Amino acid sequence: xxxxxxxxxxxxxxxxxxxxxxxxxxxxxxxxxxxxxxxxxxxxxxxxxxxxxxxxxxxxxxxxxxxxxxxxxxxxxxxxxxxxxxxxxxxxxxxxxxxxxxxxxxxxxxxxxxxxxxxxxxxxxxxxxxxxxxxxxxxxxxxxxxxxxxxxxxxxxxxxxxxxxxxxxxxxxxxxxxxxxxxxxxxxxxxxxxxxxxxxxxxxxxxxxxxxxxxxxxxxxxxxxxxxxxxxxxxxxxxxxxxxxxxxxxxxxxxxxxxxxxxxxxxxxxxxxxxxxxxxxxxxxxxxxxxxxxxxxxxxxxxxxxxxxxxxxxxxxxxxxxxxxxxxxxxxxxxxxxxxxxxxxxxxxxxxxxxxxxxxxxxxxxxxxxxxxxx
Numbered sequence: 001x002x003x004x005x006x007x008x009x010x011x012x013x014x015x016x017x018x019x020x021x022x023x024x025x026x027x028x029x030x031x032x033x034x035x036x037x038x039x040x041x042x043x044x045x046x047x048x049x050x051x052x053x054x055x056x057x058x059x060x061x062x063x064x065x066x067x068x069x070x071x072x073x074x075x076x077x078x079x080x081x082x083x084x085x086x087x088x089x090x091x092x093x094x095x096x097x098x099x100x101x102x103x104x105x106x107x108x109x110x111x112x113x114x115x116x117x118x119x120x121x122x123x124x125x126x127x128x129x130x131x132x133x134x135x136x137x138x139x140x141x142x143x144x145x146x147x148x149x150x151x152x153x154x155x156x157x158x159x160x161x162x163x164x165x166x167x168x169x170x171x172x173x174x175x176x177x178x179x180x181x182x183x184x185x186x187x188x189x190x191x192x193x194x195x196x197x198x199x200x201x202x203x204x205x206x207x208x209x210x211x212x213x214x215x216x217x218x219x220x221x222x223x224x225x226x227x228x229x230x231x232x233x234x235x236x237x238x239x240x241x242x243x244x245x246x247x248x249x250x251x252x253x254x255x256x257x258x259x260x261x262x263x264x265x266x267x268x269x270x271x272x273x274x275x276x277x278x279x280x281x282x283x284x285x286x287x288x289x290x291x292x293x294x295x296x297x298x299x300x301x302x303x304x305x306x307x308x309x310x311x312x313x314x315x316x317x318x319x320x321x322x323x324x325x326x327x328x329x330x331x332x333x334x335x336x337x338x339x340x341x342x343x344x345x346x347x348x349x350x351x352x353x354x355x356x357x358x359x360x361x362x363x364x365x366x367x368x369x370x371x372x373x374x375x
Contacts, residue, residue: 006214009075025325044184049201049301062101080208093141095305138361141305164206167304189329190266190295201301223251229364241279244366260352263311266295277336308359319373
């Protein structure tokens, strides 16, 4: 059963709004910049992919996750022609919620009340939304939210839902991630043999999902598959990832050879890229060199819980325009991905109709979605 995607919104370090974001990604622009929100001195990695929205460098403000979330949802609703969100369920996937605001409150005494930790407070006040849900499922959170939104439509619990994802850089997560690797990462280089690790990025994305076509239909959601293999706290399991891919294909009624485009999870970490590539090669087999493949975290950084839906929004634009953004910084692919048709150097032009979107998180929380162009 397919659902209609009738509106989308996105905010990231490389662009505000879907049009600007997609244009800049296709140009190969990155949002990498020196740390803006806190003192870089204690850290080895001193860059990240942050949205430049603070009043001054080095002085952070609370509520940034909520702010970009509202911005993305507003764009998606406007694109779908929805003016009243009172009875529209909004499902938000996130890894960290407003953790950065909590850090500022705890350490610096910044004014931030506990009810602001819940996105529902601001969504009700700013958008009039009365039905909101938040899912914290690590880096696959927004595709988990998408699966729940799809279920609401399938159960006739709603005719329209808004699904969103959001995360912004936190000082604690930045510090944790840079210490995982012996060499501090200076940029995100998915699937490159010489990559050194991941850097976080700010981002929010949203789509409107409907049982019936709207004024502007951007694509069809054919399936979302989720699983939790619980293999390891941080290390991914190729078998669990492969199972999520196969389940998504089966639900969508497609075969690997039907997939024209894959937006890979592609975190640039030392374990995840090989695991994802191994799973892709296993599932696609002789067709692993068929679809075009890209990894936008090379330009946006890892937007954590928003990353799955960020892939979806970009994938929809590629299906509609026939243009696929490149992978930046990839010059020597790992052996497991040697046969993949990566888009390198500059954006590719191709007739793409079916896209696969990958998102995988700590603890083996895997999610894969399939979307189709509307011709």
